[in-house]
Amino acid sequence: MTCERLKSRNQRLIIERIIIKATLILDTPTCLGSGDADGYTDLVILRDSIGDKALLMGSSITGALRNYLREFENGYNARETSLLFGGNRSDDDGEQSPLIINDALSSESIQTELRDGVKICSLTGTAVDKAKYDLELLEAGTKFELYFELLLEKDNREQLIRELFIVLQGLENGEISIGIKKDVDLVAVM
Secondary structure, eight states: OOHHHHHHSOOOOOOEEEEEEEEEEESSSOBBBBBBSSSSBOOOOOBBBBSSBEEEEHHHHHHHHHHHHHHHOOOOOOOOHHHHHHOOTTTTTTTSSSSEEEEEEEEEOOOEEEEEEEEOOTTOSSEEEEEEEEEEEOOOOOOOOEEEEEEESTTTTTHHHHHHHHHHHHHHOOOOOOSSSSSTOOOOEE
16 A cells, blocks of 8 residues: 555544453343344344354444443433444444444353243233243353453543443443343343
């Protein structure tokens, strides 16, 4: 690549990297599925293709953190104003996220339990006829090693660190739920 071409590219001017490693421990049985019914249950856990370990997608963690930060700073259903996760989906020229969140595998082989559920009609609050389903859950106590990397530039360092602190504190305090049926799944970060 010529020197002239390098000057015309919109490159990040990274001055610092912050690496965060943490252990996420499921407080309750949790379904980390894709929503596909490709297995022996209606909702199966995402699995590593090589070993018998559960897969927690970095994009799932990112979505949960992004939603938490937006609600923390601006309230429910508010427009996002943070820089931590890059541009909005509706922004064609959006910025890349300065926070990189890797996929995580469970530390041990998968230990699961199966549960039944019934679809509830939102209008009547009653069970929908012939709408029973079953889902596969990871047992409480399942551990995932998390790895985040924050790329800092000169101009927005303080805001990015503040926003990162907010989401890490939310994870540590159990205020951020991950998985299908988030209203009942709790996690702890150590």
